[in-house]
Amino acid sequence: MTLPYTGADAMVHMLQLNGVKHIFGLCGDTSLPFYDAMARIDHGMDHILTRDERSAAYMADAYARVTDRVGVCEGPSGGGATYLLPGLVEANESSVAVLGITSDVSVGARGKFPLTELDQQALYRPLTKWNTTIDRVDQIPHAVRSAFRAMTTGRPGAAHICLPYDVQKHALDEADVWAQPGHGQFPAYRSAPDPAAVEDAAQRLVAARSPVLICGGGVVIAGATAELDALATLLNAPVCTTVSGQGSLANTHPLNAGVVGTNGGVESTRAVVAQADLVLFIGARAGSTTTEHWQMPSRQVSILHLDVDPMTIATNYRTDVALVGDAKLGLAALHAAVQARITRRPAGAADGVALAARARADKQAFFAPLAASLERPIRPERVVGLLNRLLPAKAIVVADPGTPCPYFSAYFDAPQAGRHFITNRAHGALGFSLAAGFGAAVGQPDSVVVSVMGDGSFGFTCGELETVVRRGVPLKMIVFSNSVYGWIKASQKTGYGERYFSVDFNRTDHARVAEAFGVKAWRVENPADLESALKAALAHDGPALVDVISQELQDTAVPVSQWMG
Ligand SMILES: Cc1ncc(C[n+]2csc(CCOP(=O)(O)OP(=O)(O)O)c2C)c(N)n1
Numbered sequence: 001m002t003l004p005y006t007g008a009d010a011m012v013h014m015l016q017l018n019g020v021k022h023i024f025g026l027c028g029d030t031s032l033p034f035y036d037a038m039a040r041i042d043h044g045m046d047h048i049l050t051r052d053e054r055s056a057a058y059m060a061d062a063y064a065r066v067t068d069r070v071g072v073c074e075g076p077s078g079g080g081a082t083y084l085l086p087g088l089v090e091a092n093e094s095s096v097a098v099l100g101i102t103s104d105v106s107v108g109a110r111g112k113f114p115l116t117e118l119d120q121q122a123l124y125r126p127l128t129k130w131n132t133t134i135d136r137v138d139q140i141p142h143a144v145r146s147a148f149r150a151m152t153t154g155r156p157g158a159a160h161i162c163l164p165y166d167v168q169k170h171a172l173d174e175a176d177v178w179a180q181p182g183h184g185q186f187p188a189y190r191s192a193p194d195p196a197a198v199e200d201a202a203q204r205l206v207a208a209r210s211p212v213l214i215c216g217g218g219v220v221i222a223g224a225t226a227e228l229d230a231l232a233t234l235l236n237a238p239v240c241t242t243v244s245g246q247g248s249l250a251n252t253h254p255l256n257a258g259v260v261g262t263n264g265g266v267e268s269t270r271a272v273v274a275q276a277d278l279v280l281f282i283g284a285r286a287g288s289t290t291t292e293h294w295q296m297p298s299r300q301v302s303i304l305h306l307d308v309d310p311m312t313i314a315t316n317y318r319t320d321v322a323l324v325g326d327a328k329l330g331l332a333a334l335h336a337a338v339q340a341r342i343t344r345r346p347a348g349a350a351d352g353v354a355l356a357a358r359a360r361a362d363k364q365a366f367f368a369p370l371a372a373s374l375e376r377p378i379r380p381e382r383v384v385g386l387l388n389r390l391l392p393a394k395a396i397v398v399a400d401p402g403t404p405c406p407y408f409s410a411y412f413d414a415p416q417a418g419r420h421f422i423t424n425r426a427h428g429a430l431g432f433s434l435a436a437g438f439g440a441a442v443g444q445p446d447s448v449v450v451s452v453m454g455d456g457s458f459g460f461t462c463g464e465l466e467t468v469v470r471r472g473v474p475l476k477m478i479v480f481s482n483s484v485y486g487w488i489k490a491s492q493k494t495g496y497g498e499r500y501f502s503v504d505f506n507r508t509d510h511a512r513v514a515e516a517f518g519v520k521a522w523r524v525e526n527p528a529d530l531e532s533a534l535k536a537a538l539a540h541d542g543p544a545l546v547d548v549i550s551q552e553l554q555d556t557a558v559p560v561s562q563w564m565g
Pocket of ligand 1: 453455456480
């Protein structure tokens with residue numbers, strides 16, 4: 001007997017037709033028809049079972065960031081839908097194309113108190129770029145097409161499709177199951193800024209005494225690193241990045257002056273922005289972290305802003321020229337327009353290479369002695385310094401909030417432009433990097449991927465070590481073990497008179513936990529042993545974890561200029 005073609009079949013085929021290769025998810029009652037279709041159909045997609053829907057979404061997020069393809073995650077109704085949510089929120093706010101599929105109670109059971117019922121569409125509405133509930137089976141192909149179109153065009157973002165149980169079993173006509181080529185990757189289309197605005201901006205860039213470029217995540221998402229390099233070099237302008245904008249230029253590029261802002265920014269990079277007479281924001285939102293709560297750059301500086309999303313422009317700064325468009329096309333157009341005008345720089349023009357070199361040298365002068373320190377507990381600087389030396393050029397570091405984010409933002413020296421650093425800066429939820437690192441490693445199996453987490457984050461996410469081992473992904477993991485929610489303790493130290501309240505917890509032996517899951521692990525207390533442990537972990541041909549007994553964050557020289565207080 002041939003089975004009818006069902007809604008579940010159509011969902012599987014629609015994902016396949018959009019070029020999906022991996023789906024991260026966790027099973028549930030209302031997802032059974034979808035799972036059965038996945039089992040029956042020869043679709044070539046790999047379903048990766050996770051131990052928590054939050055992880056599935058974080059995996060899909062980092063997978064999308066390293067492949068530029070839509071990341072797909074799925075979970076069941078009720079609890080599954082609530083757990084999938086954090087990853088979709090992060091992806092949406094970080095302009096990453098992630099599709100979340102939640103199964104749901106049957107349409108026919110709505111309102112009758114079926115187990116797990118929840119208004120999933122309402123739950124996701126404010127948090128996704130596109131969101132729908134399927135009411136009838138024949139809506140599935142169109143809904144999936146709309147979701148992919150929404151995720152990959154304009155400013156990329158997350159989409160959610162709620163797929164009721166009974167609809168998955170209903171029959172439909174296969175003829176409507178088709179996908180638009182190109183909507184599986186982002187950005188699917190590129191639009192260029194208004195040529196008149198480009199001319200205006202070019203004129204100001206050429207006339208500026210000291211233009212500084214500040215890049216957000218948009219440059220790497222648009223694949224605009226070569227165009228950025230060309231424009232900055234032509235102008236001899238230093239390039240700063242936000243935390244998410246790391247990789248816009250190689251960290252070792254002569255014009256890279258480093259990360260700006262409260263989280264990872266250091267005094268010497270701040271000085272580069274402070275002396276600018278013009279700032280060009282590129283693919284950046286100019287939010288609180290980047291601009292030190294809208295103080296840096298100052299209001300006196302001329303502002304140009306290139307972004308694919310017009311709603312980011314002039315949100316925080318009165319803007320002299322708005323360039324609405326894709327970063328790759330926009331930077332290429334600016335380069336052409338500047339080249340046509342630039343004969344000589346204005347009198348007294350700053351030397352961008354010298355400014356960036358000074359910023360990097362000053363930073364290094366502060367960092368190097370701390371990285372060499374044999375103090376106990378181990379200084380975070382030592383971990384970053386060793387990884388800078390030991391990691392291959394193609395490595396990807398995925399950092400959690402707490403110790404990892406500011407330390408790696410300030411001091412990690414990726415020698416290549418592109419996606420070599422990932423962190424969840426939109427919402428900064430703890431417990432991101434282990435799962436995200438796994439997703440990155442699935443998306444880019446040729447790269448060494450290192451997840452760097454605080455022990456607080458480890459506690460959120462360690463169940464996923466089973467997934468890492470089951471799937472044989474050679475993820476490298478580093479835990480900063482300091483038995484404290486250090487970021488908050490540091491805020492209590494600076495802003496609340498050292499009245500420490502409910503921030504300390506017991507030390508866990510993370511290496512033994514990892515070993516119990518089958519992960520090769522090292523526990524390092526002596527700073528002199530750190531290099532050999534990291535080398536062994538990197539050389540190991542499977543997953544490996546190094547548990548570093550490290551300074552409490554509030555006692556460190558962390559590059560954070562402002563705590564909450
Ligand atoms: C889900 C979630 N809850 C609470 C916070 C608030 N928060 C920010 S940093 C931090 C402490 C991080 O502790 P840990 O991971 O141990 O790293 P450390 O700061 O000690 O280096 C907390 C609780 C958060 N970011 N995410």
